Amino acid sequence: VIPGWFSEISSMWPGEAHSLKVEKILFQGKSEYQNVMVFQSSTYGKVLVLDGVIQLTERDECAYQEMITQLPLCSIPNPKKVLVIGGGDGGVLREIARHSSVEKIDICEIDKMVVDVSKQYFPDVAVGYEDPRVTLHIGDGVAFLKKVPEGTYDAVIVDSSDPIGPAQELFEKPFFQSVAKALRPGGVVCTQAESIWLHMDIIEDIVVNCRQIFKGSVNYAWTTVPTYPSGMIGFMLCSTEGPPVDFKHPVNPIDEKECQKSVRPLKFYNSEIHTAAFCLPSFAKRKIGPK
Numbered sequence: 045v046i047p048g049w050f051s052e053i054s055s056m057w058p059g060e061a062h063s064l065k066v067e068k069i070l071f072q073g074k075s076e077y078q079n080v081m082v083f084q085s086s087t088y089g090k091v092l093v094l095d096g097v098i099q100l101t102e103r104d105e106c107a108y109q110e111m112i113t114q115l116p117l118c119s120i121p122n123p124k125k126v127l128v129i130g131g132g133d134g135g136v137l138r139e140i141a142r143h144s145s146v147e148k149i150d151i152c153e154i155d156k157m158v159v160d161v162s163k164q165y166f167p168d169v170a171v172g173y174e175d176p177r178v179t180l181h182i183g184d185g186v187a188f189l190k191k192v193p194e195g196t197y198d199a200v201i202v203d204s205s206d207p208i209g210p211a212q213e214l215f216e217k218p219f220f221q222s223v224a225k226a227l228r229p230g231g232v233v234c235t236q237a238e239s240i241w242l243h244m245d246i247i248e249d250i251v252v253n254c255r256q257i258f259k260g261s262v263n264y265a266w267t268t269v270p271t272y273p274s275g276m277i278g279f280m281l282c283s284t285e286g287p288p289v290d291f292k293h294p295v296n297p298i299d300e301k302e303c304q305k306s307v308r309p310l311k312f313y314n315s316e317i318h319t320a321a322f323c324l325p326s327f328a329k330r331k332i333g334p335k
């Protein structure tokens with residue numbers, strides 16, 4: 045360990061560790077589920093860390109929160125009811141709120157400390173909680189989905205941490221089945237789907253499971269996030285059987301609606317990068333590309 049530096053050392057990415065220079069540790073706590081830390085970095089603003097893994101930094105969170113939200117919501121006309129599993133920092137809520145068609149936003153986050161810490165240290169991220177359409181449920185997303193009536197949501201966004209720890213079940217088949225049940229015909233789900241540089245085997249399993257469960261379309265997309273391991277993170281975009289969804293061509297472009305009363309302009313997402321996000325390098329296309 046180098047004094048004054050935070051290194052993201054984990055068995056999930058052996059032999060490598062992204063490091064950030066630390067100015068000051070702002071919060072350290074232990075919730076029922078994980079260790080929670082916030083520090084002021086020298087060049088990425090404040091940083092949220094769960095069990096030693098970087099969840100977001102003020103400087104690059106836009107890339108992740110905007111893409112994980114706008115890729116699904118801009119792929120269907122008039123999303124009305126949206127569910128977020130995880131996402132306790134509130135960033136995805138801020139992005140969903142850009143859509144005036146949305147009438148109801150449910151969020152199910154297992155760890156209340158993440159919500160409280162985000163509201164205290166990341167106000168520009170937690171601003172999403174201020175939207176009157178938001179209902180916060182503190183609990184396990186797996187249990188929450190079991191109680192959701194069939195066909196309730198137009199979109200589900202699974203903003204999870206990694207499959208080691210509280211989020212492990214969110215990468216398994218029964219969970220994907222419960223998401224499919226909760227979606228209307230032609231509804232969409234977008235999940236945090238790890239990096240093709242680090243976790244191709246996990247992604248291949250997810251793709252196999254999703255192809256069996258979601259009879260619409262199943263696509264992997266990705267974005268660059270400098271402070272995530274390997275500098276990128278992927279998303280699984282799936283739609284249920286019903287009105288076809290062409291994820292690669294946004295039918296509900298938010299660029300035009302940007303002038304909308306939004307908390308802030310989009311920093312990362314736009315319709316061109318939406319389409320480009322589904323382009324895969326050859327090694328990945330062979331394994332997880334469209335059949």
Ligand SMILES: NCCCN[C@H]1CC[C@H](N)CC1
Pocket residue numbers: 097098099100108131132133135203204205206236272273277
């Ligand atoms: N909204 C916070 C994003 C959480 N996403 C994950 C954090 C941990 C990373 N290794 C993978 C993405």
